Each structure stands twice: as structure tokens, then as C-alpha cells.
Amino acid sequence: MAESAALTRQEQKERTRAALLDAALELSQESGFAQISLRQVAKRAGVVPAAFYRHFASMDELGLALVERSFATLRRMIRDAQRDPDVFAHIIDAAAEVLVETVKVNKAHFAFVARERVGGSQAVREAINHELDLFVSELAVVLARLPNIENWSSDDVQMVARLFVRNMVANAEEVVEMPDGRPDLEAKIKEGARRQMRLIVLGFEKWRS
Amino acid sequence: MAESAALTRQEQKERTRAALLDAALELSQESGFAQISLRQVAKRAGVVPAAFYRHFASMDELGLALVERSFATLRRMIRDAQRDPDVFAHIIDAAAEVLVETVKVNKAHFAFVARERVGGSQAVREAINHELDLFVSELAVVLARLPNIENWSSDDVQMVARLFVRNMVANAEEVVEMPDGRPDLEAKIKEGARRQMRLIVLGFEKWRS
DNA sequence: TAGTTGAGTGAACGGGTGTTCACGGCGTGT
DNA sequence: ACACGCCGTGAACACCCGTTCACTCAACTA
Numbered sequence: 001m002a003e004s005a006a007l008t009r010q011e012q013k014e015r016t017r018a019a020l021l022d023a024a025l026e027l028s029q030e031s032g033f034a035q036i037s038l039r040q041v042a043k044r045a046g047v048v049p050a051a052f053y054r055h056f057a058s059m060d061e062l063g064l065a066l067v068e069r070s071f072a073t074l075r076r077m078i079r080d081a082q083r084d085p086d087v088f089a090h091i092i093d094a095a096a097e098v099l100v101e102t103v104k105v106n107k108a109h110f111a112f113v114a115r116e117r118v119g120g121s122q123a124v125r126e127a128i129n130h131e132l133d134l135f136v137s138e139l140a141v142v143l144a145r146l147p148n149i150e151n152w153s154s155d156d157v158q159m160v161a162r163l164f165v166r167n168m169v170a171n172a173e174e175v176v177e178m179p180d181g182r183p184d185l186e187a188k189i190k191e192g193a194r195r196q197m198r199l200i201v202l203g204f205e206k207w208r209s
Numbered sequence: 210m211a212e213s214a215a216l217t218r219q220e221q222k223e224r225t226r227a228a229l230l231d232a233a234l235e236l237s238q239e240s241g242f243a244q245i246s247l248r249q250v251a252k253r254a255g256v257v258p259a260a261f262y263r264h265f266a267s268m269d270e271l272g273l274a275l276v277e278r279s280f281a282t283l284r285r286m287i288r289d290a291q292r293d294p295d296v297f298a299h300i301i302d303a304a305a306e307v308l309v310e311t312v313k314v315n316k317a318h319f320a321f322v323a324r325e326r327v328g329g330s331q332a333v334r335e336a337i338n339h340e341l342d343l344f345v346s347e348l349a350v351v352l353a354r355l356p357n358i359e360n361w362s363s364d365d366v367q368m369v370a371r372l373f374v375r376n377m378v379a380n381a382e383e384v385v386e387m388p389d390g391r392p393d394l395e396a397k398i399k400e401g402a403r404r405q406m407r408l409i410v411l412g413f414e415k416w417r418s
Numbered sequence: 419t420a421g422t423t424g425a426g427t428g429a430a431c432g433g434g435t436g437t438t439c440a441c442g443g444c445g446t447g448t
Numbered sequence: 449a450c451a452c453g454c455c456g457t458g459a460a461c462a463c464c465c466g467t468t469c470a471c472t473c474a475a476c477t478a
Contacts, residue, residue: 009475013425032328035243037465049466051426058466118382119241119328156404163376163405170375173327177338195365196372202412218445222455246435258436260456267436421478427471435464442457448450 017055019045021069024062025108033063033116033124063116063124070109071131077102078138092201096194099168100186103175111176114169132169136161148204156207160200167196226264228254230278233271234317242272242325242333272325272333279318280340286311287347301410305403308377309395312384320385323378341378345370357413365416369409376405 007015023044027036038059042049056062077098081087087094103110117128140161143149149157171193178185216224232253236245247268251258265271286307290296296303312319326337349370352358358366380402387394 007475009423009425012475016425031330032243034241034328038467039465047425048427050428050468053467054425115327117327118324119243159401159404160408162401163408166379167372167375170379192368192371195368199369199372199412199416200409202415203408203410206411206414207408216445218454221445225455247437248435256455257457259438259458262437263455419478421476423474423476425472425474427473429469429471431466431468433465436462438461439459440457442455444453444455446451446453448452 013055016045016047016051019047020052020055020062021066024059025066025112028115029108029111032119033066033112034120060121060123063120064127066112067116067124067127067131070113071135073106073109074113074135077106082142092194092197095197096190099171099193100175100190103172104186107176110172114173114176117169132165136165139165146204148207152207153209156209160204163200164197167193222264225254225256225260228256229261229264229271230275233268234275234321237324238317238320241328242275242321243329269330269332272329273336275321276325276333276336276340279322280344282315282318283322283344286315291351301403301406304406305399308380308402309384309399312381313395316385319381323382323385326378341374345374348374355413357416361416362418365418369413372409373406376402 020041024033024036024041027040027044036059038052039049041059041062042052056065081094081098084094087098113128116124117132118125120128136158140154140157143161143164144152144154144157149160152160171189174189175186178189229250233242233245233250236249236253245268247261248258250268250271251261265274290303290307293303296307322337325333326341327334329337345367349363349366352370352373353361353363353366358369380398383398384395387398
């Protein structure tokens with residue numbers, strides 16, 4: 001059975017674990033994580049159901065691991081975007097662009113987060129909302145340095161950050177629901193996101209308390 | 210003829226149907242509509258599983274009936290609010306107030322819509338998103354008559370309506386997730402919704418194209 | 419090299435699932 | 449007063465589910 005190279009015990013275990021995570025993510029795209037079964041996941045991963053327990057104590061635990069993995073890619077998206085000088089120059093156009101593109105590439109992860117944020121088990125829901133709260137706070141720090149905002153109360157900044165993240169999530173949901181190979185729809189979503197953000201930013205100047 | 214007990218055949222049937230709908234709504238509050246079973250619903254409704262089929266061909270069909278029922282209460286909320294002269298006078302404060310109060314009273318229906326909008330079966334999801342699109346269009350008609358908006362393009366008006374409905378849905382989700390008997394949290398959500406709407410409205414004046 | 423460890427196996431269990439079917443009983447139209 | 453129609457019944461079916469157990473056998477360790 002030695003295909004490529006001899007695998008150490010640890011490598012093999014990690015590989016199976018990853019196969020289980022991939023299988024679960026894949027299956028949950030079709031019907032939602034909450035409705036897939038341990039047996040389906042094991043089967044798709046090419047493993048007997050009992051072997052599942054060598055890696056996770058329950059489907060809930062696997063779900064939490066998936067949350068972590070999904071938010072890791074989300075954070076990477078933000079980090080990469082901040083490094084790009086074009087993004088800072090035309091922040092709104094870039095944000096819409098980056099959002100749609102990244103969601104398209106990591107569709108499975110975003111679909112998982114969007115769905116399970118409200119539809120999942122209690123534990124998974126709480127984990128996702130906690131991560132999103134962290135995300136709002138991170139964005140608030142960035143926003144607080146913008147010209148029109150620098151002397152707002154921190155409550156107000158937090159509010160605006162929530163407004164943005166909320167819309168980001170909603171736009172991500174739209175991209176996820178979007179059928180493949182429809183560049184027209186994609187452009188429409190991008191344009192919609194851009195205009196919504198511009199409208200919100202326009203309100204910045206006149207805001208008081 | 211008999212005033213108290215005797216029920217006509219039709220009345221009795223409708224009563225069982227309603228019991229099934231109520232049972233499903235109740236159970237879906239605890240764990241989500243997609244994870245409850247036909248047998249659980251029948252049991253809670255006080256009926257044998259096979260009897261279910263006298264009223265619905267499948268759980269999916271029952272789900273669609275629930276979507277209809279839930280949006281009926283949502284529409285009633287808007288209709289009632291428009292009749293109230295106070296609402297037109299202080300439109301934003303009133304909207305936040307009405308939203309939170311109505312969601313609190315009809316928690317089950319809003320929870321159902323919020324969850325199944327993204328987490329439900331394909332058919333249920335599509336039905337809900339269709340209803341929400343109708344709702345956006347209705348709101349767009351109302352918004353188009355506002356002073357700063359009256360000569361916007363219809364695309365722009367639709368965009369703003371989407372922004373509002375999106376936030377309404379998100380705020381409704383928050384109220385639904387809110388534990389009972391926490392007037393402080395409730396006030397916070399209300400205040401957050403109010404400020405978000407004010408910020409968006411501020412952008413109206415300066416909007417072009 | 420011999421012994422230990424632990425990832426993966428295959429079978430078995432008890433229980434919940436959707437769906438079907440013949441049947442009983444009661445409101446109903448004749 | 450009678451026969452019909454239809455809602456609800458209870459049993460049966462064939463599945464799929466999560467979980468357990470003793471097991472194998474290859475990678476590791478001493």
C-alpha cells in the first residue's frame with residue numbers, strides 16, 4: 001500500500017483528521033452541518049464510523065474545529081487585504097472586491113459560518129458569534145483611525161463596526177447562495193455592497209453623539 | 210347546533226392542522242425546524258404519525274405553511290405601524306420600538322424565519338427569501354416618498370430598502386437570541402437599531418447617483 | 419529484536435425515523 | 449334511517465442512526 005512515502009503514525013492520524021473535517025465541510029454544503037450524520041462523514045472520509053471517535057468525541061466537537069478553521073481563513077483575508085496598498089487608497093471599492101473574491105474562493109468555509117451562525121447547535125452558534133464579536137472589535141480599531149471618526153465615542157465606533165460586519169455577513173450569504181458561473185450576479189452583488197458602504201460612510205461626516 | 214362540544218367535521222380538521230403547525234413551531238424553537246421529525250410533531254400535537262399525512266404531504270410542506278403564517282404576522286406589524294400617526298412623526302424611534310416589541314411578542318415566528326432563512330431546506334429557504342424580497346420592494350415604495358429620496362433612481366431606492374431590511378432581520382435575530390427578562394439588553398438593542406438607522410438616514414442628503 | 423501502543427476494523431445493540439396499510443367510528447348528505 | 453366519506457388509529461416495514469466492543473496489525477520504543 002506504500003504509495004508515495006512511508007507515513008509516520010502522526011502524519012497518518014493528522015491526514016485522517018483532515019479527511020474527516022473536509023468530508024464534513026463538503027457534506028454540510030449540500031444540506032447544512034446540523035443535518036449530516038457521523039456515519040455519512042466517516043463514509044465520505046473513507047473510514048469506518050467507529051474510527052471517528054479516535055479524532056472527535058462528537059459531531060459538535062468536529063463542528064467547533066470547523067469554526068476555528070473557517071475563521072482562520074477569514075482572518076487571513078483581512079490580513080492580506082491590509083498589506084495591499086491599493087486597498088488603503090480606495091478602501092470601499094477594494095473592500096467590496098476583496099469580499100466577493102475571497103468568499104468565492106473559500107465558499108465552503110463562508111457557507112458554513114453563515115448557515116451555522118443561526119441554524120447550528122447551541123455550542124457552534126455561540127462559538128461563531130464569539131468570533132464575529134472579536135471581528136467587530138478588530139474592525140472598530142481600524143475604523144477609529146479614519147478622519148471623520150477619530151473623536152467619536154467608542155460606543156459609536158463599535159456600532160458602526162457592527163453595521164459593517166453585519167452587511168459583510170449578509171453579502172457573503174448572497175455570494176454563497178449565488179449559482180456558479182454568473183458573473184452578472186456577482187457584479188451586481190459587488191456593486192450593491194459598494195453603494196451600501198458608500199451610503200454609510202456619507203453619514204459619518206454629519207454624525208453627532 | 211350544540212354550543213359547547215360538538216364540532217363540525219371541518220372545524221375538527223382545521224383544529225388538528227393548527228395543532229400540527231403549533232407543535233412544529235414550538236419544537237423548532239428548541240432545536241431548529243430542520244432537525245425535528247414528523248413523529249415528534251405528531252406526538253406533540255396529540256396525534257398518531259400516520260394522521261400527519263391527512264394534512265401535509267411532508268415536513269417540507271408544513272414548513273412552507275409556517276413561512277406563510279409567519280410573514281402574515283410580519284405584514285400585520287407593518288400595516289398596524291403605518292396606521293399609527295406617532296410612527297410617521299418620529300419614524301426612526303418608532304421603527305426601533307415597534308420592531309423590538311413585535312419581535313418579542315411573536316418571538317416564535319421571527320425565530321423561525323431568522324433560522325430557516327439560511328439553515329432550512331432549499332424549498333423553505335427559497336420561500337423565505339422570496340417573501341423578504343417582496344418586503345424590500347414594499348419598503349422601497351414607502352421610502353421613495355421621503356423628502357431626500359424622491360428623485361433617486363429606483364435602483365438606489367431598492368438598495369437602501371435592502372440595507373434597512375437586512376438590518377431589521379439582523380436586529381430581529383438579536384432579539385430572538387436575547388434571554389427573557391433582560392430589559393437592559395432589550396434597551397441596548399433598541400438603541401443600537403435606532404443609531405444605525407439614523408446614521409444611514411444621514412447619508413441620504415449627500416447621496417448622488 | 420521483541421514488546422507496546424493505538425489507529426482503524428467489523429459486527430452488534432437498541433432506538434428513532436418516514437411511510438404503508440387495513441380498519442374503526444363518527445359526522446354528514448341523501 | 450341509512451350508507452357513505454374521511455379523520456384518526458395501531459401495527460408493521462425497512463432504514464439509518466450513535467455508540468460499544470473485542471479485534472488486528474503496522475509503526476513506534478526500549
